[in-house]
Amino acid sequence: MGVPVPDSLDYVLLDEATIQRRVQEMADQISADYKGIRNEDFLLVGVLKGSFIFMADLSRCLTVPHRVDFIALSSYEDSTEATGAVRMIMDTRTDVAGRHVLIVEDILDTGYTLRYLYRLFGARGPASLKTAVLLTKPDRREVDVPIHYVGFSIPDVWVVGYGLDFSDRFRTLPYIGALKSRVYSK
Amino acid sequence: MSMADDIDRVLYDEDALQARIAELAEEMNVVYSDDEPPILVCILKGAFMFLADLTRHLSFRHEIDFMEISSYGSGTTSSGAVRILLDLASDIDGRHVIIVEDIVDTGHTLTYILRNFSSRNPASVRVATLLNKPSRREVDAPVDYVGFEIPNEFVLGYGLDYAQQYRNLPYIGVLKPEVYADEV
Numbered sequence: 247m248g249v250p251v252p253d254s255l256d257y258v259l260l261d262e263a264t265i266q267r268r269v270q271e272m273a274d275q276i277s278a279d280y281k282g283i284r285n286e287d288f289l290l291v292g293v294l295k296g297s298f299i300f301m302a303d304l305s306r307c308l309t310v311p312h313r314v315d316f317i318a319l320s321s322y323e324d325s326t327e328a329t330g331a332v333r334m335i336m337d338t339r340t341d342v343a344g345r346h347v348l349i350v351e352d353i354l355d356t357g358y359t360l361r362y363l364y365r366l367f368g369a370r371g372p373a374s375l376k377t378a379v380l381l382t383k384p385d386r387r388e389v390d391v392p393i394h395y396v397g398f399s400i401p402d403v404w405v406v407g408y409g410l411d412f413s414d415r416f417r418t419l420p421y422i423g424a425l426k427s428r429v430y431s432k
Numbered sequence: 433m434s435m436a437d438d439i440d441r442v443l444y445d446e447d448a449l450q451a452r453i454a455e456l457a458e459e460m461n462v463v464y465s466d467d468e469p470p471i472l473v474c475i476l477k478g479a480f481m482f483l484a485d486l487t488r489h490l491s492f493r494h495e496i497d498f499m500e501i502s503s504y505g506s507g508t509t510s511s512g513a514v515r516i517l518l519d520l521a522s523d524i525d526g527r528h529v530i531i532v533e534d535i536v537d538t539g540h541t542l543t544y545i546l547r548n549f550s551s552r553n554p555a556s557v558r559v560a561t562l563l564n565k566p567s568r569r570e571v572d573a574p575v576d577y578v579g580f581e582i583p584n585e586f587v588l589g590y591g592l593d594y595a596q597q598y599r600n601l602p603y604i605g606v607l608k609p610e611v612y613a614d615e616v
Binding site for chain 1: 474476477480481483484485487488490491493494495496497498500502517518521522596597599600601602
């Protein structure tokens with residue numbers, strides 16, 4: 247028996263089986279692209295908090311050896327969304343120089359955060375740098391950022407579950423749901 | 433070399449892990465409620481996979497937070513003192529806390545975290561660990577939810593690594609002794 251769908255959700259956008267199938271497909275593609283790589287050379291970097299479930303499932307589906315690392319970011323309190331300035335709370339523990347780096351993100355929205363990370367890691371001399379995002383909201387994009395692996399392209403609705411939250415709620419639902427507008431607009 | 437060449441045997445396969453994690457979640461589901469949502473604190477990196485699977489079975493409201501710690505220099509000191517590389521984003525004052533660990537071994541690190549948390553005045557603190565090695569315990573460290581009690585062997589997979597390898601295995605395996613014997 248699954249966890250009941252909370253009242254605050256309008257509908258389920260992506261159910262558990264759909265997500266799992268797509269994550270497996272993404273992992274198959276990544277495994278093919280990085281085939282033959284040594285464990286020390288391939289680093290997955292997850293962005294906390296949102297990406298931990300995606301990371302857990304994606305990394306288990308990979309057949310190529312790899313390391314896993316996490317970073318934590320926070321926006322500046324006085325920053326507007328338009329500048330996209332983010333603060334590094336915890337950096338990777340692994341040195342990315344000379345390694346093939348894959349940034350793992352739950353959702354790509356305006357693109358500011360991913361662009362920041364792409365530039366940050368790009369400046370550290372990785373052997374290669376790619377991005378994997380589970381969800382993308384093309385309607386919200388404000389800056390261009392390269393995405394190499396993408397799970398689902400979704401409309402501009404407030405989504406929760408599978409790592410994504412609303413005020414720290416609904417983060418661990420095994421599916422992705424659309425929040426009722428009355429929940430976030432009040 | 434293939435990924436599993438260093439594995440002696442599988443200790444808990446994927447089905448056994450998932451079944452046990454669902455049981456642990458059920459134990460928590462009868463204890464916690466929406467009225468006082470607890471904060472689950474994941475100790476990185478090892479526990480992220482356990483956290484991802486455990487929390488998807490929880491039926492009560494809860495929040496997630498992360499802590500990353502590192503020992504000073506090589507190995508653990510008897511005080512268990514660790515460096516906090518990433519502290520909690522949330523204030524746990526007055527909140528129920530569940531620490532989520534992959535493995536409890538000597539107990540030093542866990543004891544240190546518990547002492548650290550108690551100074552923050554939480555309403556309660558419980559510990560959930562996927563694996564427990566009681567034979568290795570050097571200090572009394574309370575664990576409330578235990579997935580499996582295991583013998584004193586080098587285990588890996590499902591978040592646990594050997595030299596940053598094998599974290600992503602969907603099962604728990606035992607490392608061949610000759611792999612790490614070279615290094616001790």
